[in-house]
Amino acid sequence: MGKINVLTEEVANMISAGEVVERPASVVKELVENSVDAGAASVTVEIKNGGMSYIRVTDNGGGIEKDDLKTAFLPHATSKIKNGADLAKIMTLGFRGEALASIAAVSSVEVFTKTKADNFGSLITVKGGKVLEEDETGCADGTTVIVRDLFFNTPARMKFLKKDSAETAYITDVMNKVILGNPSVAVKYISQSKTVTSAGDGNLKNAIFAVYGADYAKNIIEVDYSDENIRVSGFIGNSQISRNTRAYQTFFINGRNFVSRALSAALSEGFKNTVMVGKFPFAVLNVEVNPAFVDVNVHPTKMEVRFSDDKKVFEAVYWAVKNALEKKRVVPEMKMPERKAEKKKFDVPEGIKKSNQIDINLLRDAFVKPKGSYRADKTDIKISDIKPDIKKEENTEIKSEKHINSEEKVSDTQNGAVNTQIPRAERVTIDDLKPKADTKTLNDEGEYYPDDEFVRTASKAETYESIKKTSENSEKNAVKESETADYSAKLNVYENDGSERNVQTNGANLKAGIDFRIVGQIFSTYIIIEKSGEMCIIDQHAAHERLYFEEFAEDYKNKSILSQIMLIPATVNLAPTLFETVSANKEFFNSLGFEIDGFGDNVVIVRKIPAALEGCSIDGLVVEIAEILQNKSKVDLTDLSEISLHTMACKRAVKGNTPLSFKEMEDLVQNVYTLGNINTCPHGRPIEIKMSKKDLEKEFKRIV
Helix, strand or coil, rough: CCCCCCCHHHHHHHHHHHCCCCCHHHHHHHHHHHHCCCCCCCCEEEEHHHCCCCEEEEEECCCCCCHHHHHHHHCCCCCCCCCHHHHCCCCCCCCCCCCCHHHCCCCCEEEEECCCCCEEEEEEECCCEEEEEEEEEEECCCCEEEECCCCCCHHHHHCCCHHHHHHHHEEEHHHHHHHHHCCCCEEEEEECCCECCCCCCCCCHHHHHHCCHHHHHHEEEEEEEEEEEEEEEEEEEEEHHHHHCHHEEEECCEEEEEHHHHHHHHHHHHHHCCCCCCCEEEEEEEEEEEEEEECCCCCCCCCCEEEEEEEHHHHHHHHHHHHHHHCCCCCCECCCCCCCCCCCCCCCCCCCCCCCCCCCCHHHHHHCCCCCCCCCCCCEHHHHHHCCCCCCCCCCCCCCCCCHHHHHHHHCCCCCCCCECCHHCCCCCCHHHCCCCCCEEECCCCEEECCCCHHCCCCCCHHHHHHHHHCCHHHHHHHHHHHHHHHHHHHHHHHHHHHHHHHHHHHHHHHCCCCCEEEEEEEEEECCCEECCCCEEEEEEHHHHHHHHHHHHHHHHCCCCCEEEEEEEEEECCCCHHHHHHHCCCCHHHCCCCCEEEECEEEEEEEEHHHHHHCHHHHHHHHHHHHHCCHHHHHHHHHHHHHHHHHHHHHHCCCCCCCCCHHHHHHHHHHHHHHCCECCCCCCCCCCCEEEEHHHHHHHCCCC
């Protein structure tokens, strides 16, 4: 008797269903893709218990005609293609005709559908692949599919499913991909734990906001690149939203979500030197190609595709990312966490009457007593008797009289009333509290600089010549003379130690095209500057390292790295394996500007080094480059030279905890701003971060 059996239709359908329906998320994916293919402008998805007990997908698409409803549940029944030639021009998300048949084979399915041309809708109920009911019904235009009791007839499949929360997370991920891949479709996703909605206005940035939130939406860069028959569009994230996994990278091919290692590698290549090692960039990219150049019929889940020319697609994504990054310089911004209002310990309990609060003006009430608190005097002095003669001189001060025999009436600026009986000697005005204009200099915002140890950070209006001129005219006023003398004395101290160059920084800083002012250096590592209403902090090592890397990379590309003969050649002791590595890669070292020869057992002699590396530790540098070459099996060959240049730049750059003069800081900052839109060291760490004046004033409660 023969051993080969022909499987029954029921068993064959269950096997086919296993290829398409792996878990509840697969059901949601197939049904939503059918809705999009039907031209729906809005789709609503609702699930319960992770999709195991209930899934509902409702759309306002074209609907299914009554005569086609039963046929739609047959295997390989589809309206997307008709013959084999159509496989070369697929532009729809579905085309295999297996979704409804596979879902109905392992669950109970109800479909309510209506086309615009029909007066009544249609209803069909299928369970385990068998049609139980077919009738007319009332419903809106479009289609509603309800799936219940998934895998009721395949208990073995249910054993491999995870708990409801995990299955819900898989469905949420599918819905996020649907929202990102179809920004023109309004999507509403309802689960027991959350509700996600997208506007469906066609704006991909709004779709990213709906899926990932505001922090991602404000840190993305638009991508739009075309090359021959390939177009790459979408958004990539800056270094601030790079993550430890590739889970935040989403790729679409002609609107279809798929997984591609090649595109992920192209994305990482485009971000090289801009994100930290071990971090992966954020991206939502759609690649549009001629459907004849891509095969989407690789796997039943349609998550894998094949390109006729992988290299061309790789290069298109790489240049799309590279060009987008070069258009914008990303500077991380310091944001203080918002403090939540805490309940005070001595809050008055409810039900107890609170006392009225008194409006207090500290500036006024510190000097002016309330009306009626002074003893009335018989003699009144008119305001005109004590007004200064402002016509004589602009800087004339109001001098208090030595003997006051009476009191006067003073105008209350707060409420317009007139307070009387206030002694003139006790009255202090706002003008009396201001520094004297003839001894101080205004900055660009009309504020006075104090005469203290921070005079070295004066603005460009306060140059040495203006201070000297003020000193020459100080003989007119005794008070002015003493103040100016102290001011000049302080300035001379800074001149003697070389710090006076900070007084005139702004004029020179315009060479970089950006007007900034050096404030100083903190922790001997970070440079603080003021620029365009922002406080910026620059990591001196990261900045210097990037500058040297760009210089080395350009010289290496042009084969013009300058070498210098060492007056006393350096010998380097190496481990046996490293010695063999160096001996076998002398040409590589030569391309970097070194001249190295063997010098005995496990010892090499270095006769030439790159001129820019003078003063660096040659021993450590040779060892590090040798270790990079030794591990080249783990690194792409094209990356070996770049990693070696990273190491050279790192060794040459100024280190942290190194004090710099104002001139050195100014030159370094100017050179950093000539880098254009680059704001990371070769290892991906930021060079500059900033904090706006507004945020700083919020922290000091100057503004609310």
